[in-house]
Amino acid sequence: MTMLTGVLLSHYRRHPVQALFLLTGIVVANVLLTGTLLINAQARASYDEGEQYLSVAPLGQIRHTDKSRNIDEHDYVRLRRQGFDMLAPLVRQIVRDENQQPLELLGIDMFTMPRTAQAMNYQQIGQQVNRSFIGFAFPPYQLWVAPARLEQLGAANDDRLLLASGERLPPLVAVGGQQLGHRMLMDIGALQSLTDSSGELSSMLVFHAPAKRLAALSQALPAHLEFIRNSEAPSPAELTHSFHLNLAAMGLLAFVVGIFLTYNALAFSYTDRAELIRKLRLGGVTTGELMRALLLELTFFLLAGTLIGSWLGAQMAAWLLPGVGQTLAQLYGVYISYPDGLIPAGIWLPLLMTVLAAGMCVLFPLRETLSAPMLERRQTGWQQDAVNRRDRLMALTGLLLLVVTVLSGFWATHLWAALMGMACLLLGAALLLPTVLRALIIGLEKLVSPRKARLSWLLADSRWLLGPASLALMAMTLALVANSGLNTMINSFRVATDDWLSQRLAADLYLRAEHKVRELEEWMATEMPELRVSERYRTSLTRKTPAGVPVAIEAVSLTKGERYRGSVKLMNGDSPEAEKFENGAGVYISERAWRIDGWQAGGLLELCEGQDEVPILGVYRDYGNPKSQWMLSQQLFRNCWPEQRAIGLSVYGSKNSDWNQIRAAISDKFALQDDEIISQVELKQVGLAVFDRTFIVTRALNALTLLVAAIGIFCAISAIHHHRVSQQALLASLGLSRRERGSLLLLQWGVLGLLCMILVWPFGTALAGYLAAVVTPVAFGWSFPLQLGWQHYLVLALLSAGCLMVAVFLPSLRLLYTSPAAMLREQNT
């Protein structure tokens, strides 16, 4: 067996590039798969561990019963002095840096952290960063960040970030092993001072204590505070489920692309060895022995490829994780930790998947190779009738898959069904490719005059080429469809968000200053009577959906009047219900509340205690909000929650108002920071910037998929060159110069690449439509109209044609520079 394997492997000694391509296919299949699996695993581990503060996880938090309010520090000091030493104060603030990037800051009192955290500080952090906890707690303070976050910020230790408010944060210190993730840790007093929130806490962390003491704590809490155990808080894993599923889907897509390439490489390696295998069989080697030897060889490649792929995947995960963390933080307010080194990669799942997929890949070429008639020397690996049969089968399968996609578009209510439909669409497109390409080439052939011999030959030869090259082209098409689909989807979503923000932001100026609302209102009424000022209210609720599942709901108020009425566009058309809404006879719900949580327009919901159920008058879009939202008229909101303070004000005036001057006057008078007073334009910019950053990882993975496809194409075409020897010999003996042959080669593959785009365009658009109409609504509860653009397709067409030409040109150099006689000789060996 070993000798036989050696003989078979000797093929790769003559054609080492082919071994490299096979390995590349397997590696490519594994890289993104492992990468996305690891990212998801890391996030899951973070969710399981729960929020940690200096490596200690609290049991829960004490919050104000009105979740939009902070805790008075007196309450905290009183409880500590009653002996509840399991409590630690926490201030949580989001500030904006000079580029309007949000920075999540946590303020803690190092002296109050549980002993495990303190001891760790002295002993580990002190040594690690050459600083002690006192540096953290006393001026000039320190801002602790995860090393990966420091890198993401493009900053170095001791740098001081500049905020939009003009202030500077304390010097940065990278601190490993603290599960800080995207958040930054600083001293509580410094943070309060920075954000002008002295005397206020966001919450109190409750650390481990005997059950009796925890019971005593619950007893001792004043009525306006509540102890929320982590187990009762909304689970971040549930909140982010869709996001992680989408990530996994991208990994799987890359896996499929890689498997296509693996199949391609295997098919070539077997076809090339058909003659050797025939000779071996004539020499007495049994089919069983041959199969075992070939499988042994495949096992070696699978193991090596998976190991390399997993390692690269781990590198990629470490590289992408901060981006994922940023997206999760901005989209869901959920924080994951970044490991300081590589995430330990388990290779079993990718290995199992690769083995199964490769097993299926090898089945067809292996059977064909081993069952070839022994006494008939094989002339060509790509018999046209066999290829036609194969393509017809694939096209049929492709059509079936497309039918499944259409059906799932109608029926999918769960994300997995939506993603399955998407996978069918992608595979369907890829499987249809050879047949469509063949039809297109035949069509072209009819258009070309028979007198143009070279062109006719080129087209006929291209048709033949579809046999060996179709798999590589399919892989490329798959990647291109996915890329263009995602791109169209993201662009459409961005345009929709832009439009929605323009419509939704009805006021010219937004003020976020909970304590100063009354003063501001009074002052503006006398000093700026020409402006219209209204209060804004918001509160957080937990309510059961019609299906009985408790979910977090955000309730917001809408001011009466034409201007604000126009800012909410209902999805079921502008309704005559606006009056009812303004009179408090019903509420609007966000699209998510409808799609995901199951409330229906026309139905009823329980708004607040002591109120009858109110009718749902309409559904509005609420992009970017991971929580479901209910909108109430201000009057109804005040009736429901009379104790709730306004969170801020919105202000509008005439077109001639000088907003810069107004803004400056208000912030001077009330000492408002830049992020407490923000104009409509800035708010929109911030909204769109958040949108763009949210899709950083998606875009990165998308680009990576394309890169993977490009590598695959390069490998596949390089592999094909061996089969092109006879054609080259023929052309050379017909007197075509090297330059002419080179041009023909490039032209041929360029045409093939462009023809592929004919398939990519409709399927990419279909995919974008499917993502916008099925996947995103099911995953996030947001739907948006599709915006078609041609520019991206042009870029993709040029990119794919270029990529193909480079991929053809380099490996074909050898063909062009080999003498015709040598080529003919090679053909006969």
Next chain:
Amino acid sequence: MKPRWLYIAILTVSAILLCSCGRGEKPVQGSGLAVLAQHVETYTQARPGQPLVFPLDHGPHPGYRIEWWYLTTNLNDAEGRAYGAQWTLFRLAVQPPGEREPADAWQNDQVFMAHFAITTADDHVSFQRYSRSRQDQEMSRAGVTAEPFSAWLDDWVLQSTRSGWLPLEVKARQDEYALQLKLRSSSPLVLQGEAGFSKKHFNGGGSFYYSQPFLEASGELLINGQKVPVTGEAWLDREWSSQFLQGGQVGWDWFSLHLESGEKLMLFQLRQGPGENQDENFLQGMLMAPDGSTTALESGRIKMKVVQQSDVAGRDLPLHWHIDLPQIKRQFDIRPLHPEQWLDVDFPYWEGAIIVAGDGSKNSGRGYMELTGYPVR
């Protein structure tokens, strides 16, 4: 004096100053002396000849670098079983007052650390807490006021119960352990050293130090959730200084004895490090009578001999001592109530109840011993 502060202070203040000293310095692990020496001049210095003023001096002295309120008690329950309890509040200055404006409401450059421990015949538990002091005492988790006297960190409190200094009460609770005692005394407080200035080194450096050693304690312990009514004796030490260990000193052994004669005896020895001349160990003591009369014991006339070392927390600790005081013609044999009275806190040390056997019944008694600066084997 209670040289216990030295060890804790060195480590804690070293940690504190680690940052104040600037970047790039190695964390203090044994290099504390150098770090401490750098800033020492910026704090108020303890010097002899400065009279103590009460009740003002019961309160904090933020200009000095370190200060503590240190209470140890030897107690018995109704069945005569012996217990020990310790309550300590340390104040540490990060910067001398007035060096910089308070940056925010949370800090005034003063940090408090508290230890609380209970010893039974066969068990020992110890706890620690930290807090910074704030400008607004109302919002401070920790602080000390002179009049009315109150020293607190959360619900760990030592305070006067009436308008004057005495009587006092002490309270602390952690999980299933608690201490609640009334402390009374008809004897006056005792100024240690020279009118309250206690020398720590042959070169003259020292600290302000006074004691209230004649306190009678009664109240209740909570041990593993069980209430135990107790009575006994308590000893309160007050000390503050900015002057720390001199070169070569590595730790100390300190004793407070309640003798059956009604007298109290305080002894300490500051040890030179290995390789140094052990004859340069600095020893001092004070014998105190109930009427307030005192006899100072000088360095050359105190003989302390280790009888036996025990293995505790990976260290060789001298838990059995023979002490000879020829100046007052007394000899004592000192053993721990049990060996395992190790305070497993961030800066660990041995502090525990002891049994004293003397020549003659009046020389027997009980008390507390502290051992610091013993390295892990």
